[in-house]
Amino acid sequence: MMIRYMATHPTVTLVESCTGLREIKQIHAQLLINGLLNDPYCLGQFVASIALNHQNNLAYSDQLLDQSHNPTVFALNSMIRAYSRSSTPQRGFQFYNRILQSNTPDNYTFTFLVRSCTQVSSSDAALAVHAAIIKHGSDSNRHVQSGLINMYAELGFLGSARKLFSEIREPDLVSQTAMVSACARCGEVDFAQNLFDEMPYRDPIAWNAMIAGYSQCGRSKEALDLFHLMQMDGAKVNEATMVSVLSACTHLGALDQGKWAHAYIERNKLQMTVTLGTALIDMYSKCGNMSKAMDVFWGMKERNVYTWSSAMGGLAMNGAGEKCLELFSLMKQDGIQPNEVTFISVLRGCCVVGLVEEGRKHFESMTQVYGLEPQLEHYGCMVDLYGRAGRLDDAFNFINNMPMKPHAGAWGALLHACKIHKNMELGELALRNIVELEAKNDGAYVLLSNIYADSKNWDGVSSIRHLMKAKGVRKVPGCSVIEVGGVVHEFFMGDKSHPRYGEIEVMLGEISRRLRLAGYVANTNPVLFDIEEEEKEDALCRHSEKVAIAFGLISLDEGVPIRIVKNLRVCGDCHDATKVISRVFNREIIVRDRNRFHHFKDGECSCKGFW
DNA sequence: CTAGGGTTAG
Incomplete structure (x- = not known):
């Protein structure tokens, strides 16, 4: 039998322009009245259209499929795809199981499934899916191939990614770029550069992958050099390029070049996307021009949790703790859900202005109000908060009552507080714990030595010096x-x-x-x-x-x-x-x-x- | 009717 695909039904095409669930339900009712949902193709189109256009109402498609006895592979694929782009990609797996029950997975299925595995970063799922891909013969499909390279890179299995790449007969631009990006993301930037150099043709995405590679591994100067080469090559610079360029400027603290990048964005009329705006805010705030960062912030049409968290982090870092907390209130008023990173900014904001009680309340609200599990970093912030305020006992107690093993950062915060408030005994204890966790933490040794030096305890200073020599710890040069x-x-x-x-x-x-x-x-x-x-x-x-x-x-x-x-x-x-x-x-x-x-x-x- | 590579906060 020949498979015949029907054009999307006119009623279903209306889903695209729906503004909310109410309108979707109206269309649903119309389809029911006309008996169109008995047609698996039409149902599939409806489900897919909701999944594609209304990320927030994925559950609605979910229900529709639950009630359907003969969903098409197309509809099920669409669900895997939609979930692979959501915050709960693992939910797509159930649709794969459903495909296995009554249909045959196709190349689309695996492309989306691979993306889900990448998102959930699960090596078990990845290996299982790869095995299924080979079993169904989808491993010769280009889309699946580059998806797999991407997946293995995400899991840190660069060897697997390279093996796959070497088995591609005639790698095209996309798979080459995937491999360049894979190497760069796994820390093999030089290898990525070699591959990049050998590419017969490079489009903007390829350049972006390479620039991002340098930028992400801290080789910021090289990222900027490559950006200049990209311009000389005549490649079209876009928003993603500038995000990496700004990120490089941020790490260098190169305000002039950052400003230049900002001017470049405006001159070339690049779109001020949320991502680009956030990168600009981060650049200005980490290059010490917080007022400019806030100008960008207030000028943005749309702000997401990244945008708010960066601006708040910038304010905290620049000592404007109260403003950071004000922004936090505004963020909540705006209906943006804070996440773990937001709370790092909040706690730092409290810390720099010594608002211990307020910080403690925010910390508790993480679990009680927002259902967020505090991570090591949050505990470190709390130790910092108590410690800087001079409440060393509270800081120490806090470490002792952590539900997980304290990390060197928590002890380091305590050690730092000991330096500020001149407490040698607790400082010694902190260093012992740090050394147990990170034997070569040079900063910690130096800090305790400075505590000794401040109170002219030269024996202490000399003992640290010997300890460092014995353990082969070298001071990182300033x-x-x-x-x-x-x-x-x-x-x-x-x-x-x-x-x-x-x-x-x-x-x-x-x-x-x-x-x-x-x-x-x-x-x-x-x-x-x-x-x-x-x-x-x-x-x-x-x-x-x-x-x-x-x-x-x-x-x-x-x-x-x-x-x-x-x-x-x-x-x-x-x-x-x-x-x-x-x-x-x-x-x-x-x-x-x-x-x-x-x-x-x-x-x-x-x-x-x-x- | 669906698909692969590049971008932001700790």
């Missing part, structure tokens, strides 16, 4: 980045390789002189810690952020804020010194360290000493 004229300059601790180092050195001398004149006395206690170069008093002046600030002072015009991005946390002396520098040089200095922002102005810092 590195500060500053962008001048669109060029990113990197300075490592004690680094003299910069072409203008002579001038920088002169400026460092000038800084020391003027700091001394201002009555500033360096806190040299922690210096004794430095294992490799024990240059003692000079060493502090060579901390990478000071060198970067000196370079900023000689290379940026007066009145231009100096923006620094540092890979570690700012040390106590640099923090104090920078406050004074901002006053005596009358310069705004904005430092992004690995945790948060410091806006130095007129001798004060926005963090008010808590970081």
Whole structure:
């Protein structure tokens, strides 16, 4: 018998323009009156149309199919597809079982099923589906093939993905791009680049995959370089390209290039999608221009949970805890459901302004109001919240009462609180726990050593030094980045390789002189810690952020804020010194360290000493 | 009548 497909029934085509369930029900009634739902093709079309156009009313299609005795593969496929794009992709599997009962799965079935496996990230399901694909001979279908590559990459099985790719006879643009993306996502960016180089033709999606690959693994400079190559190649830059470009700027803290990217988006009239807007907000807030970030935020037509969470996270990171909490209220008024990430922002907002009780309430509301299970990160935030507020006992109790094994982050928050509030004993306990979990956590050793140094416990300092040597822990070298004229300059601790180092050195001398004149006395206690170069008093002046600030002072015009991005946390002396520098040089200095922002102005810092 | 590759927050 020949299978004849009918064009979509005119009544069913109306489903597309429905605005809600009520209208869908009206169409349903009409179809019933006309007896059209007895026709499996028409039912299939109806079900598929709801699934395709009305993600929120998937359950309605679900019910319709439950009542139907002979659904078509088309209808069931449509359900697998719809669920594969929903937040509950595993629900699609039941329709596959139904197909197996009375029909034969086809290439479409497997394409959607593979997507579901990718979304649920289950290797059991993935292997079972792959076996079924081979059994039904769908493994020679291009759509299934690239889906499988994507699936294995998502599961981290790059070897399987590569094997599949090598078995494709004549890989086309799509499967090549899938493989490039797979390598990049599994951390094999260089391999991805090789594949990319060998592609006979590259479309914008291929470029995007490669740029995203660099951006996601932290090779931000290379991401931007590739973006420039893409433009020279004449490929059409689109929204997705710019999201990755902005993300690269964010990680570099390269505000000028980020601004340039923003201008590029406007000049080329790219669509300000939710994703792109969110990437812009993230860029501005992590490059220290929070007001611009909020301008973008308020200018957006549509905001999702990512948008709200990024803006809130940015406010918290920039010390505007109250504004972060205000935004949280507005978000709820807007009917956007907060998720786990939102609560990280909320708790950080409470933390930076010391709102302990409010934070505790939000934390409890996670389970009681929103049905969200607090994760390790949330517990870490709570320890931070109690700890910074000086409630070290509460912080310690909180760790002890965690329902899961505390991670190094929780102990690290406690250790940090011990540093702020000068508690040696609890600090020692915290370090012991951290070392048990992460033997090579250099930051933790340094922190405890600094606690010892602050109270002039030189035996303690020296014991830490020996401990680190014995365990082979090396301090990650401090590195500060500053962008001048669109060029990113990197300075490592004690680094003299910069072409203008002579001038920088002169400026460092000038800084020391003027700091001394201002009555500033360096806190040299922690210096004794430095294992490799024990240059003692000079060493502090060579901390990478000071060198970067000196370079900023000689290379940026007066009145231009100096923006620094540092890979570690700012040390106590640099923090104090920078406050004074901002006053005596009358310069705004904005430092992004690995945790948060410091806006130095007129001798004060926005963090008010808590970081 | 359905299908494969690229993009955001911790």
